[in-house]
Amino acid sequence: YGTTTKGVSRARLAAERKGYETVVFHASGAGGRSMERFITEGMIQGVMDMTIAEVGGHLLKGLHDAGPHRLEAAVAKGIPMVLVPGAADTIVLPPIDEVPEKYKSGRVLNKHNPTMTTMRTNVEENIAIGNFIADKLARATSNVTILIPRGGLSSIDKPGQVFYMPEANEALFKTLKNRLKGTSVEVIEDERHIYDPGFGERVFELLEMMIHEDR
Secondary structure: OOOOHHHHHHHHHHHHHOOOOOOOOOOOOHHHHHHHHHHHOOOOOOEEEOOOHHHHHHHOOOOOOOOOOOOOHHHHHOOOEEEOOOOOOEEEEOOHHHOOHHHOOOOOEEEEEOOEEEEEOOHHHHHHHHHHHHHHHOOOOOOEEEEEEOOEOOOOOOOOOOOOOHHHHHHHHHHHHHHHOOOOOEEEEEOOEOOOOOHHHHHHHHHHHHHHHHO
């Protein structure tokens, strides 16, 4: 996923350096569904879920929609999972001249490429995304951690970039913390940006700790 790739790559390389075999799923809708199926079929030992644009895509009927069962499989199987709300700032829409009228006024739109427009999620949408995530993860009895990159959720979510909207991010973070308080899900806040050196490596470190504890 273009705006989270660097962070995902750092986490992947950290895992591979420790001898783990990795499979990367593109958060395109079909990719998320495939990942859920692989987990359900017992082919995956642990999950670093760092791009959740498909959740917003499902809620707002964007192009990248993995359906209503996203985030269910790892919880159902009880395998270790670290979730990072990467790209929660993004809804993928059609080309700019085909964007639905309701999104053409008062919204931050970014021409990602000739066939795709991305829209910045707002406060209300991020609350809905947070509630969707919490509804799925609150069912876990163990092995789930959320790592929040407070510095930014994507390559274009930082000062000077088009999707920089701290109040929308804060709505998401607050929803996750409030909804998951008192559950088995640990919510950790990290001041770094998802692209900052060390952040992706920390995602893997948290996952590896859970894998060892689960043995």
